[in-house]
Amino acid sequence: xxxxxxxxxxxxxxxxxxxxxxxxxxxxxxxxxxxxxxxxxxxxxxxxxxxxxxxxxxxxxxxxxxxxxxxxxxxxxxxxxxxxxxxxxxxxxxxxxxxxxxxxxxxxxxxxxxxxxxxxxxxxxxxxxxxxxxxxxxxxxxxxxxxxxxxxxxxxxxxxxxxxxxxxxxxxxxxxxxxxxxxxxxxxxxxxxxxxxxxxxxxxxxxxxxxxxxxxxxxxxxxxxxxxxxxxxxxxxxxxxxxxxxxxxxxxxxxxxxxxxxxxxxxxxxxxxxxxxxxxxxxxxxxxxxx
Amino acid sequence: xxxxxxxxxxxxxxxxxxxxxxxxxxxxxxxxxxxxxxxxxxxxxxxxxxxxxxxxxxxxxxxxxxxxxxxxxxxxxxxxxxxxxxxxxxxxxxxxxxxxxxxxxxxxxxxxxxxxxxxxxxxxxxxxxxxxxxxxxxxxxxxxxxxxxxxxxxxxxxxxxxxxxxxxxxxxxxxxxxxxxxxxxxxxxxxxxxxxxxxxxxxxxxxxxxxxxxxxxxxxxxxxxxxxxxxxxxxxxxxxxxxxxxxxxxxxxxxxxxxxxxxxxxxxxxxxxxxxxxxxxxxxxxxxxxx
Numbered sequence: 130x131x132x133x134x135x136x137x138x139x140x141x142x143x144x145x146x147x148x149x150x151x152x153x154x155x156x157x158x159x160x161x162x163x164x165x166x167x168x169x170x171x172x173x174x175x176x177x178x179x180x181x182x183x184x185x186x187x188x189x190x191x192x193x194x195x196x197x198x199x200x201x202x203x204x205x206x207x208x209x210x211x212x213x214x215x216x217x218x219x220x221x222x223x224x225x226x227x228x229x230x231x232x233x234x235x236x237x238x239x240x241x242x243x244x245x246x247x248x249x250x251x252x253x254x255x256x257x258x259x260x261x262x263x264x265x266x267x268x269x270x271x272x273x274x275x276x277x278x279x280x281x282x283x284x285x286x287x288x289x290x291x292x293x294x295x296x297x298x299x300x301x302x303x304x305x306x307x308x309x310x311x312x313x314x315x316x317x318x319x320x321x322x323x324x325x326x327x328x329x330x331x332x333x334x335x336x337x338x339x340x341x342x343x344x345x346x347x348x349x350x351x352x353x354x355x356x357x358x359x360x361x362x363x364x365x366x367x368x369x370x371x372x373x374x375x376x377x378x379x380x381x382x383x384x385x386x387x388x389x390x391x392x393x394x395x396x397x398x399x400x401x402x403x404x405x406x407x408x409x410x411x412x413x414x415x416x417x418x419x420x
Numbered sequence: 421x422x423x424x425x426x427x428x429x430x431x432x433x434x435x436x437x438x439x440x441x442x443x444x445x446x447x448x449x450x451x452x453x454x455x456x457x458x459x460x461x462x463x464x465x466x467x468x469x470x471x472x473x474x475x476x477x478x479x480x481x482x483x484x485x486x487x488x489x490x491x492x493x494x495x496x497x498x499x500x501x502x503x504x505x506x507x508x509x510x511x512x513x514x515x516x517x518x519x520x521x522x523x524x525x526x527x528x529x530x531x532x533x534x535x536x537x538x539x540x541x542x543x544x545x546x547x548x549x550x551x552x553x554x555x556x557x558x559x560x561x562x563x564x565x566x567x568x569x570x571x572x573x574x575x576x577x578x579x580x581x582x583x584x585x586x587x588x589x590x591x592x593x594x595x596x597x598x599x600x601x602x603x604x605x606x607x608x609x610x611x612x613x614x615x616x617x618x619x620x621x622x623x624x625x626x627x628x629x630x631x632x633x634x635x636x637x638x639x640x641x642x643x644x645x646x647x648x649x650x651x652x653x654x655x656x657x658x659x660x661x662x663x664x665x666x667x668x669x670x671x672x673x674x675x676x677x678x679x680x681x682x683x684x685x686x687x688x689x690x691x692x693x694x695x696x697x698x699x700x701x702x703x704x705x706x707x708x709x710x711x
Contacts, residue, residue: 196527294596
């Protein structure tokens with residue numbers, strides 16, 4: 130099942146989730162010169178995957194960055210997912226899908242069903258519609274050993290506009306969402322002690338993360354916001370439990386396009402730069418996690 | 421701009437939004453016999469579009485129902501959008517996208533940018549992430565004359581789990597979301613008096629709709645829940661303003677697959693059955709709207 134697989138892979142590698150978000154402007158000229166749009170994305174992604182597959186447990190393509198390039202981009206997403214999984218990486222598709230029950234079932238079939246074109250190991254979803262928009266996803270997670278990460282407290286500056294509203298009983302909206310996540314995930318807990326139904330908790334809000342870590346001992350946190358969004362290694366500490374487990378820290382741009390800050394390397398060595406950036410990030414996290 | 425175009429088209433035709441959600445099991449055998457998966461969807465959609473394009477202002481393909489069929493389904497979505505727009509229909513892509521600012525911009529470019537593979541006239545989005553997840557969409561709406569429908573109070577049975585939570589000041593979560601929608605849409609109001617930034621309000625909650633209609637006089641309501649989800653014509657009345665304007669009532673399955681309840685027609689006459697169902701729905705709404 131997803132949670133146990135992920136925890137096992139984290140132990141073998143690192144708690145890093147590598148975001149893989151194509152931005153044509155940032156892809157090296159030496160690739161774009163020789164390939165079409167879709168194949169430029171693929172060539173770039175394949176080299177990155179080869180360079181980091183022994184260092185990270187899970188890859189997170191962000192659907193928007195593929196969808197923005199139309200059909201060609203979406204075809205590149207399909208092949209990227211297949212490539213990453215064939216190299217032994219878990220794939221978390223960051224698509225934040227959400228809808229009423231019958232439609233949520235169609236989304237679940239698109240991304241969590243065996244043999245689907247975009248079959249991934251886990252998916253991000255948005256729980257604003259409540260249980261009947263989430264249960265079709267958790268059903269497939271149970272059946273197919275898949276995982277979910279449900280938005281709880283997001284990393285962006287204005288996440289508090291809705292998520293931090295105070296309720297009558299002095300709870301907050303995001304903490305109520307957290308309680309629902311706990312409920313939705315309570316019967317998919319693996320031998321690792323973690324549920325395959327995790328949540329998204331921004332590294333940019335360490336106090337809220339500490340509160341959520343206590344509330345949700347069985348949830349794996351997907352933690353965006355480290356690096357490009359400004360959170361540091363000490364900010365992510367509260368996302369881990371007392372055994373320094375239970376969180377995957379995402380970084381995308383800072384790793385994918387690390388070659389831009391490496392005057393010592395040639396442009397075509399972008400994958401080497403990405404590998405170095407992953408190693409540096411792992412060291413940064415390891416140091417922060419030291420007792 | 422989107423709001424004025426939509427209101428004008430509603431006046432010329434009806435306040436019906438036709439959901440076009442492919443379900444291979446429900447597509448007539450006489451089509452599936454002769455066509456591949458993707459082309460079966462397309463052939464079905466094209467016949468439906470031809471049969472109803474003079475009766476409805478706007479078509480709403482639901483992304484999930486195309487994504488579930490993988491690349492072939494997504495290619496059919498692209499051509500369906502192009503076909504509908506070429507016949508003069510507005511297209512609202514129901515994809516409920518949401519993310520942090522930079523990623524929301526990529527989604528906006530995917531669906532609201534001129535020349536994009538999936539260029540639509542409007543998009544549904546989820547505002548759980550707050551302003552910086554919404555403004556990249558509203559920016560493109562202003563620039564390109566596009567529209568948004570933001571989830572406020574959804575039609576599904578469990579929508580209240582999050583959306584109906586009572587806040588400290590005795591407001592509810594969905595009414596606070598409604599106030600944000602008002603704010604996000606306040607500077608994109610057309611000559612019709614309506615904003616291009618509308619909202620989703622389920623027909624299944626008529627009391628909440630009446631409250632929201634009063635709170636949001638300038639918003640167009642996209643109203644799901646009529647027909648298959650159980651709401652009747654009298655339930656949708658509160659979504660309209662005093663001039664019987666400002667709402668589009670969605671129906672999908674009950675129209676697309678109306679031929680299943682027409683023993684008097686041959687299977688291949690499915691588009692005729694859909695046309696008849698639209699006419700009956702319009703009569704049902706017109707009767708309810710009579711003073």
